[in-house]
Amino acid sequence: MKCVTIIGAGLGGLVSGAMLAKSGFKVRVLEQHIIPGGYATSFKRRVRGLSRPAEFEVSLHLMGDLGEGGALREVFEELGLMDRVPFIRAESLYRTVLPGVDIRVDSLANYQHDLESRFPEEKQGLQTLFDLFIQLRTEIIQMMKKTNMGESNDLLQDGPGVFAYNHLSLQQVLDQYLSSPELKSIVAQQWQYYGLPPSQISVVYYAYAWTEYMLHGGYYPEGRSQQISNALVQIIREHGGEVLMRQHVTQIQVEQGSVTRVMTKKAEYESDLVISNADPIQTFGKFVGYELLPRRYVKKLNSLKPSLACVQAYLLLDVDFSTVFGEKDHEIFINEYFDLERAYEEVLEEKYDTTPFSITVYENLNSSYQASGKTTISLFMLSRYEAWSELNEQDYKEKKEAVTQSLLHRLERVYPGVSEHIEYVELSTPCTNHSYTSNNNGAIYGAQQSVDQCLHRRLKQTTPIDGLYLVGAWTQPGGGYSGVIWSGYNLAKQLMLRYKEVVTT
Numbered sequence: 082m083k084c085v086t087i088i089g090a091g092l093g094g095l096v097s098g099a100m101l102a103k104s105g106f107k108v109r110v111l112e113q114h115i116i117p118g119g120y121a122t123s124f125k126r127r128v129r130g131l132s133r134p135a136e137f138e139v140s141l142h143l144m145g146d147l148g149e150g151g152a153l154r155e156v157f158e159e160l161g162l163m164d165r166v167p168f169i170r171a172e173s174l175y176r177t178v179l180p181g182v183d184i185r186v187d188s189l190a191n192y193q194h195d196l197e198s199r200f201p202e203e204k205q206g207l208q209t210l211f212d213l214f215i216q217l218r219t220e221i222i223q224m225m226k227k228t229n230m231g232e233s234n235d236l237l238q239d240g241p242g243v244f245a246y247n248h249l250s251l252q253q254v255l256d257q258y259l260s261s262p263e264l265k266s267i268v269a270q271q272w273q274y275y276g277l278p279p280s281q282i283s284v285v286y287y288a289y290a291w292t293e294y295m296l297h298g299g300y301y302p303e304g305r306s307q308q309i310s311n312a313l314v315q316i317i318r319e320h321g322g323e324v325l326m327r328q329h330v331t332q333i334q335v336e337q338g339s340v341t342r343v344m345t346k347k348a349e350y351e352s353d354l355v356i357s358n359a360d361p362i363q364t365f366g367k368f369v370g371y372e373l374l375p376r377r378y379v380k381k382l383n384s385l386k387p388s389l390a391c392v393q394a395y396l397l398l399d400v401d402f403s404t405v406f407g408e409k410d411h412e413i414f415i416n417e418y419f420d421l422e423r424a425y426e427e428v429l430e431e432k433y434d435t436t437p438f439s440i441t442v443y444e445n446l447n448s449s450y451q452a453s454g455k456t457t458i459s460l461f462m463l464s465r466y467e468a469w470s471e472l473n474e475q476d477y478k479e480k481k482e483a484v485t486q487s488l489l490h491r492l493e494r495v496y497p498g499v500s501e502h503i504e505y506v507e508l509s510t511p512c513t514n515h516s517y518t519s520n521n522n523g524a525i526y527g528a529q530q531s532v533d534q535c536l537h538r539r540l541k542q543t544t545p546i547d548g549l550y551l552v553g554a555w556t557q558p559g560g561g562y563s564g565v566i567w568s569g570y571n572l573a574k575q576l577m578l579r580y581k582e583v584v585t586t
């Protein structure tokens with residue numbers, strides 16, 4: 082029986098662990114934090130007047146692809162997650178507010194119809210563009226499935242669309258099919274989720290992520306993202322594996338080119354295989370040492386560009402928000418202007434009063450989310466790590482307060498009177514992301530999904546060290562819930578094929 086040690090209980094690590102434990106590997110997960118999940122966690126705070134602590138979602142807004150026919154749903158079914166985690170389907174995917182435009186998106190058909198009536202001259206272009214997005218998605222899933230079954234895939238034959246478009250940005254493709262700059266910005270609205278503007282983000286990545294929600298709906302777990310992480314831990318334990326908390330890994334021992342053991346501050350664990358869910362800079366820079374790697378690989382690691390980080394304000398209101406403020410949607414993007422490149426520049430320049438932000442109202446997904454008569458809201462905004470990490474303690478504290486006030490002021494502009502109902506507010510920053518997950522630069526999506534860092538140009542799950550593998554946001558296919566789940570699933574499938582363990586369930 083092969084013994085696998087997994088460093089980090091983020092979703093990438095937990096999914097690979099659950100799959101491998103189910104198929105007969107001996108799995109051990111070592112996590113530095115006190116709870117599993119990495120970013121896929123929740124936290125509790127005591128709020129005056131509440132008998133139970135309020136529980137806040139750390140990260141998840143919605144997951145796509147879990148409706149009937151969704152590829153991720155198949156993965157969840159194979160894992161046994163659909164039986165353990167009740168998911169709520171969101172009525173709408175998001176509402177986007179741009180100058181003079183307010184669009185509610187619930188399904189591809191309705192969205193397309195809405196856009197065609199606003200931009201009738203773009204009907205043909207929209208159809209061709211959306212068909213292309215769907216084609217790219219279909220090809221990627223097919224290629225992943227072929228690889229997971231041990232069949233080689235040929236980009237030219239199996240992914241002609243991916244082959245043709247893998248070197249293009251979203252903007253380049255929008256320019257091919259659409260004319261109106263406003264329409265292009267509307268279609269590219271989800272850039273805020275992925276952290277790169279249309280001129281830089283890979284069109285193949287955008288198409289894949291976009292279609293996840295548009296084709297197979299948006300879902301949220303009844304018990305927050307923590308419920309998914311906890312269920313994965315349970316699966317690992319039920320299949321003889323262990324998930325150990327407060328285990329800060331410091332070293333991976335390599336002998337004659339192969340991994341032999343993993344060291345924490347407290348213990349040493351012998352291991353045939355090691356899967357690292359920690360970011361690759363830490364994995365190779367601290368745990369292994371660059372001197373054991375080929376020069377080309379070190380060059381690749383040194384050139385990795387991390388995604389942006391974020392600030393997020395966690396709010397509890399003493400009011401039923403949808404009744405009092407009439408907001409029925411759960412996800413609202415607020416944009417001050419159409420120019421998304423300018424918006425991105427403003428993120429980099431830290432113009433917190435005007436950069437786009439999103440408002441997530443959790444009770445509009447699940448009416449019994451918190452105590453009755455309360456509303457839980459997150460305000461999310463992209464942000465640079467260096468804008469926070471280089472501050473001294475006092476400046477950091479003051480900046481946190483200033484950014485919190487700026488976000489609350491902007492919320493008040495959208496919903497006048499809301500400030501009077503805020504019972505609790507707390508801001509996380511890129512430094513918070515880093516301190517809880519050790520992700521380089523507090524990155525939320527690992528390496529950014531620019532054209533030069535997507536698809537086959539992204540770090541693979543295999544590494545130059547025999548027996549050492551990577552999962553998570555920095556690796557193929559990418560960050561976000563779905564991406565990291567696929568990374569863990571795909572690696573497990575490949576290891577199962579390679580070691581031909583008997584599937585026990």
Ligand SMILES: Cc1cc2nc3c(=O)[nH]c(=O)nc-3n(C[C@H](O)[C@H](O)[C@H](O)COP(=O)(O)OP(=O)(O)OC[C@H]3O[C@@H](n4cnc5c(N)ncnc54)[C@H](O)[C@@H]3O)c2cc1C
Nearest residue numbers: 089091092093113119120140142330359553554561562565
């Ligand atoms: C505020 C916010 C909102 C987001 N919203 C969404 C969203 O709506 N939809 C979406 O799809 N994605 C969203 N994301 C992104 C998504 O959460 C991440 O991309 C994804 O969860 C990363 O998973 P991962 O497998 O890479 O592991 P991570 O979550 O990065 O976890 C890595 C784990 O490794 C552990 N670790 C690191 N170093 C060590 C060590 N030395 N020893 C032991 N353990 C170690 C860490 O403690 C951590 O638990 C959001 C992220 C944030 C921060």
